Amino acid sequence: MDAAARTRVVVVDTSLNLGPSEDVCRVVNRANGGQWSTGNESEASMQEFERVMEQEKLLPGISGKLVSLVGEFGDRRSEALLKKPQDGSHRKRKLEYTSDEESWKRPRESYRSRVRKVYYQVDESDMSLVVKDGHQWRKYGQKVTRDNPSPRAYFKCSLAPSCPVKKKVQRSVDDPTILVATYEGEHNHRSLSHAATISLPPHPMGGSASIRSSPSPTATSSVTQQTETETLPNLLIKQMAKSLTRDPAFTSAIAEAISVTMSSWMIAQNQMDRQ
């Protein structure tokens, strides 16, 4: 089983009153009993969501990617939630936020590159620092950093020689089952998986996989609004999707993630049909 297959849903707080400047993300570590959460008013809904996902084995791939993307979109907030206060005496290096103006200090680049973080949950026994994200990477370095005993791996995109994207992968200092992937820059080409993507059919589960439809004014965390015609996970995913569609960048990213999963599902379905 590879890293991508091990990636799974942790917990998604669906109270995503999204907006780039708002608190959009809470990623709670299940193994740690939710110690990273900032508030527990939705704890029951999270647990119920988990329970149903576990029982019904629904959309594991999509769910994992959704968690990752939520973490990515909530970048600074989720980072703040995930990172325990470190020893303040250690030196701060060049790559850090300078203020709330979302600016990065970059020593060698005059432009402000896009930096985002994605959190992957993997098996504790998986000691590799490899995450499958639809792109091809070449590892060019590994370093042990001061604030984290686990090594940090450095990757460059190897799919296109001119692609400027870099990726750093390191285990979370708090939970070794969490891989934190930091992406810098943007791909100037399409991903491998995207290239293979074909037009998608309606969602096989009957739920709505169309995240571009039905714009909603406000998302709600209330799972009690579940209707008889929609399963809980589908409702939650719908609610998240409605909120996320407010941001074009996120919409694009999540559409790709879903298309990757759907492509895999279709390939499997086609193979089953042939048998």
Added chain:
DNA sequence: CGCCTTTGACCTGCGC
């Protein structure tokens, strides 16, 4: 043979 990982050396920025 080509691509990848590994790993020690080197480079660079920052704080003191």
Added chain:
DNA sequence: GCGCAGGTCAAAGGCG
């Protein structure tokens, strides 16, 4: 200026 720490380079070796 020096030392520390993060980031990058590049040679060597492994693997399909």
